Amino acid sequence: MVFLSIPADYIPIAIMFVVAIGFVVTTIFVTHLLGPKRKSEIKLDTFECGIESQSNARLPFSIKYFLIAILFVLFDVEVIFMYPWAVNFLKLGLTGFIEMLLFVSLLMVGFIYIIRKGALKWE
Amino acid sequence: MNTIVILSVTGIAAMMSDVFKLKKALFGLSLLGLLIALVFSVYDWGQYATYFNQMVLTDNYAVVFTTMLIGITFLWFLMSKDFFSSHSSASEHYALILFSLTGGVMMTNFSDLTILFLGLEILSIALYILAGSDKGNLFSNEASLKYFMIGSFATGFLLFGIALIYGATSSFNLQEISAYVQQHNGSLPMYFYAGILMILTGLTFKVSAVPFHFWAPDVYDGSPTLVTTYMLSVVKMAAFAALYRLFIYCFAPVYEFWIPVFAIMSAVTMLLGNITAVYQKSLKRMLAYSSIAHAGYMLMALASPGGTSRSALMFYLLAYAISTLGVFNVLYQVHKVTGREEIKSVKGLFRKNPFAAIMLTLCMLSMAGIPPVAGFFGKYYMFVSTLNGGLTWLVLIAVLSSLIGVYFYFKVIIAAFQEPELENTAYYRQPSDLTVLYICGILSLLLGILPQFVAGLL
Numbered sequence: 001m002v003f004l005s006i007p008a009d010y011i012p013i014a015i016m017f018v019v020a021i022g023f024v025v026t027t028i029f030v031t032h033l034l035g036p037k038r039k040s041e042i043k044l045d046t047f048e049c050g051i052e053s054q055s056n057a058r059l060p061f062s063i064k065y066f067l068i069a070i071l072f073v074l075f076d077v078e079v080i081f082m083y084p085w086a087v088n089f090l091k092l093g094l095t096g097f098i099e100m101l102l103f104v105s106l107l108m109v110g111f112i113y114i115i116r117k118g119a120l121k122w123e
Numbered sequence: 124m125n126t127i128v129i130l131s132v133t134g135i136a137a138m139m140s141d142v143f144k145l146k147k148a149l150f151g152l153s154l155l156g157l158l159i160a161l162v163f164s165v166y167d168w169g170q171y172a173t174y175f176n177q178m179v180l181t182d183n184y185a186v187v188f189t190t191m192l193i194g195i196t197f198l199w200f201l202m203s204k205d206f207f208s209s210h211s212s213a214s215e216h217y218a219l220i221l222f223s224l225t226g227g228v229m230m231t232n233f234s235d236l237t238i239l240f241l242g243l244e245i246l247s248i249a250l251y252i253l254a255g256s257d258k259g260n261l262f263s264n265e266a267s268l269k270y271f272m273i274g275s276f277a278t279g280f281l282l283f284g285i286a287l288i289y290g291a292t293s294s295f296n297l298q299e300i301s302a303y304v305q306q307h308n309g310s311l312p313m314y315f316y317a318g319i320l321m322i323l324t325g326l327t328f329k330v331s332a333v334p335f336h337f338w339a340p341d342v343y344d345g346s347p348t349l350v351t352t353y354m355l356s357v358v359k360m361a362a363f364a365a366l367y368r369l370f371i372y373c374f375a376p377v378y379e380f381w382i383p384v385f386a387i388m389s390a391v392t393m394l395l396g397n398i399t400a401v402y403q404k405s406l407k408r409m410l411a412y413s414s415i416a417h418a419g420y421m422l423m424a425l426a427s428p429g430g431t432s433r434s435a436l437m438f439y440l441l442a443y444a445i446s447t448l449g450v451f452n453v454l455y456q457v458h459k460v461t462g463r464e465e466i467k468s469v470k471g472l473f474r475k476n477p478f479a480a481i482m483l484t485l486c487m488l489s490m491a492g493i494p495p496v497a498g499f500f501g502k503y504y505m506f507v508s509t510l511n512g513g514l515t516w517l518v519l520i521a522v523l524s525s526l527i528g529v530y531f532y533f534k535v536i537i538a539a540f541q542e543p544e545l546e547n548t549a550y551y552r553q554p555s556d557l558t559v560l561y562i563c564g565i566l567s568l569l570l571g572i573l574p575q576f577v578a579g580l581l
Contacts, residue, residue, distance in 0.1 A: 116143075117141075
């Protein structure tokens, strides 16, 4: 296989860039021009999902939150591997099934490790 | 492939041993796992087998380097028995070392750029944590963070390079890339060469070659001494095995392009490493700079590929790793007793333990490259191979910088034979604490007397 690319092939990418930058620039400037300017205390406040903001974002918090969050990400991402496997389940056959069992059992080992180490204890 | 499986299972077992209250069995278990892996690795000799859809290729080159990696790690385990057992998280540290060894083995067996990337990451991520395993020490924290930041940056380069190579050749497989490059040599796009340079950058970061060495002294100096030992011996060996394998198996058809890069890098690395090492007062930092210098000598194998460069690189790495283990065994014991790591803190070693001083001398001579020890033949093979490659100027620079090296290596030898500065210099608590030094000294001598047995393997 020989791939010959000419500069014209990159035109879609260039258009993509222009659209992306254009969108950002438009939304930033046009909203300033079009929107009415009513400055009140609530309007200028930090938006925090509708809940009243508490304080500065950089406040110390318990490391346990961080640990739980990291572990959540780990076991959440694991499920992503199952989607392509489930779609191709028939094609992959028994080998694929055994490989998935191996993968899940390794994750299980990790899970046992986490529990026995007390990473999920909340005191 | 068996080796990779056994090592990862041993790693997982080591990790779980704490959970199941089997901490006492941890050390024996790790050693047993390493021994089994070693046997399986040697058993693969003479075979040419691919696994996982041609992603892993076990040939003699891979077998030799895998065996060396596991053997050196075995010695490392012997000398660090008490280090991790004093920590509360000993089992994690053992597991991390075993995992990083698995990554190293993957880096020597790869036949696919994705496996190279995977192996490098498994090797590195474990080490980022290990570098900071002395949690109370600020320098250890600094080393860990620095290593992590710069290592990730280097990995980014490597990945971008792999992506560009894939873009140019539409394959990750070494054989396919090589065949494609052979076929289309001369009409390859510019970004293929950019990809080679980026991969080169990413991997030479890991072997701490100038100009990508700035992280190395601080990381090697700040990490716990035994982790530094592991980095200098096993990690350097794995990274060089991967670098050489990649460029010889894959990019050999365009060697005119990358040879000058390696030649210049090699010359600058050994000069800078050796000259900076002269000014160090701390033994650990001096050895860190000397490891940069040794990376320069090893790069000579890539500056003149083909011929005997393969066995020269192998022999050099082996000689270097063995002498590093020996010297660091002394450094670790000295540090444990006196809490100091300067060159002058080995003073009085001969008075306390003459045999240990002689063994240390052998290891230091091996690093300096003086007969009759292994390091001399490492340098000899390397210089001969480079001369055959036609790079006389590089050999001249190498000889010159070796002469500089002799100066600071002899500072340590002289210190070992001087009168002790402090009264209480018991260099070891038990006689077995310096076993690895004795093994390494004798191995250096044996390799120096009978080099052809090992050098003839590849």
